[in-house]
Amino acid sequence: MAKYKDVVLIFIITCLYHTMNQMFVPTLPLYITGLGGSESVVGAIVGILSLGAIAAKVFFGRMSTRTSNLLVLRIGLVIATCVLLLYHPFWGFGFLALVRVIQSIGLAGFLTGSQGMLSEYTGPNNRGTFFGVFAAMMGLGMTAGPVLGSFLAERFSYSVLFWGATLVVGLAMVCSFLIKGRPSSLDPGMGRKYQPHSPWKNPNLLVVSGCMFLGAAYMGATSSMLALHAQAAGIANPGLFFGIFALIYTVSGAISGSLSDRFGRETMIIPGFVLLIAGLVVLSMLNGYVILVAAAVLCGVGFGLVNTVLMTMVPGYSKNAIDVSNDLAFFSNAFDLGVVLGSIGLSWIAAYSFTLFWLAVAAVNVLGLLLFLRHNPEKRQKIKAQG
Numbered sequence: 298m299a300k301y302k303d304v305v306l307i308f309i310i311t312c313l314y315h316t317m318n319q320m321f322v323p324t325l326p327l328y329i330t331g332l333g334g335s336e337s338v339v340g341a342i343v344g345i346l347s348l349g350a351i352a353a354k355v356f357f358g359r360m361s362t363r364t365s366n367l368l369v370l371r372i373g374l375v376i377a378t379c380v381l382l383l384y385h386p387f388w389g390f391g392f393l394a395l396v397r398v399i400q401s402i403g404l405a406g407f408l409t410g411s412q413g414m415l416s417e418y419t420g421p422n423n424r425g426t427f428f429g430v431f432a433a434m435m436g437l438g439m440t441a442g443p444v445l446g447s448f449l450a451e452r453f454s455y456s457v458l459f460w461g462a463t464l465v466v467g468l469a470m471v472c473s474f475l476i477k478g479r480p481s482s483l484d485p486g487m488g489r490k491y492q493p494h495s496p497w498k499n500p501n502l503l504v505v506s507g508c509m510f511l512g513a514a515y516m517g518a519t520s521s522m523l524a525l526h527a528q529a530a531g532i533a534n535p536g537l538f539f540g541i542f543a544l545i546y547t548v549s550g551a552i553s554g555s556l557s558d559r560f561g562r563e564t565m566i567i568p569g570f571v572l573l574i575a576g577l578v579v580l581s582m583l584n585g586y587v588i589l590v591a592a593a594v595l596c597g598v599g600f601g602l603v604n605t606v607l608m609t610m611v612p613g614y615s616k617n618a619i620d621v622s623n624d625l626a627f628f629s630n631a632f633d634l635g636v637v638l639g640s641i642g643l644s645w646i647a648a649y650s651f652t653l654f655w656l657a658v659a660a661v662n663v664l665g666l667l668l669f670l671r672h673n674p675e676k677r678q679k680i681k682a683q684g
Contacts, residue, residue: 303476304418304427307411310370311434313408315570317462319442323536324450324458326524329390338390341523345511347633348641350408357409362430366413366622369474373406374470381463383653385456392465395437401587403587408629413622414476416612423613429551432605436547443539463618486570494616501614501674506631509565511649511665512603513632514597517639518658523580524652530583539587541593542600563673569602570582570666577659582650602631603665614674 324468328337334342360370380403383396445465449458470564497503519538527535547649553565582588608628615624639658 301418304415306472306476307414308430308434310374310407310469310472311411311431312438313439313465313472314374314411314444315435316442317377317381317438317466317469318404319439319537320446320458320462320465321448321537322446322520322539323443323524324446324455326410327528328450328455328523331526332387332390334390335648337644337648339525340521342390342394342397342428342638344517344637344640344642344644345397346401346404347517347636349398350405350633351630353402353405354409354626354630357405358623359410361413361622361626362619366410366417367473368410369406369471370410370414370476371406371473372474373403373408373410374466375403375522376400377403377407378463378470379465380582381466384459396645399568403622403628407628409622410656412625412629413678416621416625427554428609429605432550432553432601432608435546436543436550437602439507440540440545442549443536443543447534447536450642468504472556483519493501496624499616499624500672502611502627504668504672504674505614506628507532507605507608508665508669509607509628510631510635510638511661511668512570512573512600512607512637513635514658515577516632518577518643520595520636520652521638521644522647522651522654523614523642525647526583526654527589528653530585531584532583532589535589538589538593541590542597542665545594545597546601551600551603553605563669564671565602565606567666569599569606570669571599571604571663573599574662574666575599576657577662581655581659583651583655610674 325343329339329342354422356470357369357373378402380396383399384393405646414429415427418427445461446458449461496506519542523538524535527538553569556565572595576592576597579588579592579595583592608625609626610620611628615621638661643654643657643661646657
């Protein structure tokens with residue numbers, strides 16, 4: 298067990314961080330509208346978390362490569378803990394947006410450091426299994442977070458919500474200082490002088506990241522608009538969607554990783570996109586709890602397959618092992634851009650019609666499926682090997 302102590306701690310940190318992050322999913326949109334914000338303001342403030350993380354992950358990706366993933370993880374969690382104290386005073390939506398930008402730096406450090414560290418402990422034969430468990434820990438956080446966040450905000454106050462979130466991510470920060478970490482894999486003398494290979498010159502990585510960009514629009518859309526749509530449809534507990542989605546995502550992510558090791562990544566991704574698209578189409582017909590639950594199940598299975606397996610593919614397409622952290626940061630940026638697309642980029646449609654909004658997000662995911670079918674890097678490698 299001592300051999301995997303660091304891995305277990307990474308899984309615990311992942312669960313705690315996503316619990317904190319998801320505490321804001323059903324509550325932040327309602328908090329903003331309660332202060333007078335419109336759908337566009339909700340979309341902007343929700344989406345700015347991912348938008349701000351993009352630039353930070355470029356920096357942290359190189360920092361992980363040149364120093365260590367563990368250092369980046371600790372920096373991200375310290376920032377993520379401290380910034381939540383700034384939620385307590387409300388000094389306007391501009392200040393709230395600034396707080397979200399600072400929070401995005403913590404998000405960038407956490408994602409880059411945790412994914413990079415996990416890649417250090419995996420190989421081609423077990424990577425899917427490890428990343429599947431990693432996805433399951435994300436799912437557990439996404440299961441607990443909305444329920445805990447809604448409970449604290451509704452039963453007590455938003456101030457209690459913010460203190461609760463601080464406590465949860467603070468525990469994750471403490472756990473990061475219990476990790477011993479592995480020695481740097483860089484050759485002697487490389488350090489700051491090493492320049493990672495450009496992800497933009499890696500066609501396979503671009504395809505995988507492009508598919509994630511389009512698939513992640515789902516996350517931005519549901520984070521910003523699901524609670525508002527449910528409220529408009531007379532559903533009193535929109536957090537039910539996020540709880541069911543996260544529970545299904547946990548199981549789907551855990552299983553899909555190991556299955557992709559055995560049967561190939563393509564076997565998981567194509568049905569994943571199909572189910573995710575179906576779930577979004579069902580959401581366009583939202584009128585009660587039956588539709589809400591059906592959509593949550595379909596989206597949970599679909600996104601669990603897509604996100605987990607695409608993330609698992611990244612290390613296999615890096616130019617060398619040293620570049621994995623930087624490539625994972627690039628992939629994570631594609632995810633965050635997709636979140637921005639689903640929240641900020643498409644939120645204006647929701648002001649006219651929630652039905653058209655969900656159909657637009659479904660159409661974006663159709664493009665993701667078509668991109669994978671046309672440029673599947675796994676199939677291209679097989680053809681190249683046979684040729």
